[in-house]
Amino acid sequence: MIQDFELIKQAQKGNMASFEELLYRYDKQVLNIATSFRNNEEDAKDIYQEVFMRVYKGLKNFQFKSEFSTWLYRITTNVCISFKRREGKHNIDSLDREIRIDDEDGGKVSDFIAGDEITDNQAVGSDLSVHIKDAVDTLPEKQKMAFILKYYEGYKIKEIAQMMQCSDGTIKRYLFTATNKMRDQLKHVFEN
Numbered sequence: 700m701i702q703d704f705e706l707i708k709q710a711q712k713g714n715m716a717s718f719e720e721l722l723y724r725y726d727k728q729v730l731n732i733a734t735s736f737r738n739n740e741e742d743a744k745d746i747y748q749e750v751f752m753r754v755y756k757g758l759k760n761f762q763f764k765s766e767f768s769t770w771l772y773r774i775t776t777n778v779c780i781s782f783k784r785r786e787g788k789h790n791i792d793s794l795d796r797e798i799r800i801d802d803e804d805g806g807k808v809s810d811f812i813a814g815d816e817i818t819d820n821q822a823v824g825s826d827l828s829v830h831i832k833d834a835v836d837t838l839p840e841k842q843k844m845a846f847i848l849k850y851y852e853g854y855k856i857k858e859i860a861q862m863m864q865c866s867d868g869t870i871k872r873y874l875f876t877a878t879n880k881m882r883d884q885l886k887h888v889f890e891n
Contacts, residue, residue, distance in 0.1 A: 701720070707767060711758055711759050718755065721754075721767070722751055722754075725771055728768075729746075729750050731852065732772070732775050732847070732848070732852055733746035733750070733779060736782075736843070736844065736847055737779070738832075742782065746775070749778045753774050769858070769862065772861075772862040776863050779844060831881075833884070834880070835847075837880065838877050838880060838881070842873045842876055843877070844863065845859055845874055846873070846874060846878075848863075856870050
């Protein structure tokens with residue numbers, strides 16, 4: 700298999716087949732991030748298109764100072780964050796979805812948001828995904844992106860920091876603040 704480095708070099712010389720190969724290698728990840736951020740198929744497709752248009756235009760200036768994937772995901776996060784809000788907003792599917800926190804630790808979304816143990820009685824009659832969607836939608840864009848990249852896409856803090864062009868500490872602060880805001884937003888859902 701041809702390495703990214705070679706494909707990039709060829710694409711920089713105008714070889715469309717090499718650019719298309721790069722696109723196919725990373726298109727699912729870009730679409731997953733866009734879909735997680737927007738949860739609207741049309742918006743995700745618009746973001747996807749915008750990302751690869753920017754990649755195509757900017758590839759000639761790519762200088763191999765970072766991995767191609769890091770550069771690509773940085774563009775993706777920037778497009779997601781700056782994308783004009785539309786009616787169809789982000790929707791998180793379930794509190795039972797498994798997420799990774801560190802390389803070894805993980806759990807359900809509810810383990811990290813609720814702060815208390817969730818009982819079946821508390822969950823009955825509630826449309827939890829709507830409440831979670833609303834809580835995520837209240838987050839400022841950068842906190843929302845960090846939260847999605849960490850808890851739904853499984854990226855490490857260092858990777859997210861590179862994508863969002865900020866320090867690890869800033870990402871940790873975004874995640875801490877986002878989690879606390881979501882706990883506050885969702886506590887009424889879990890009270891009797």
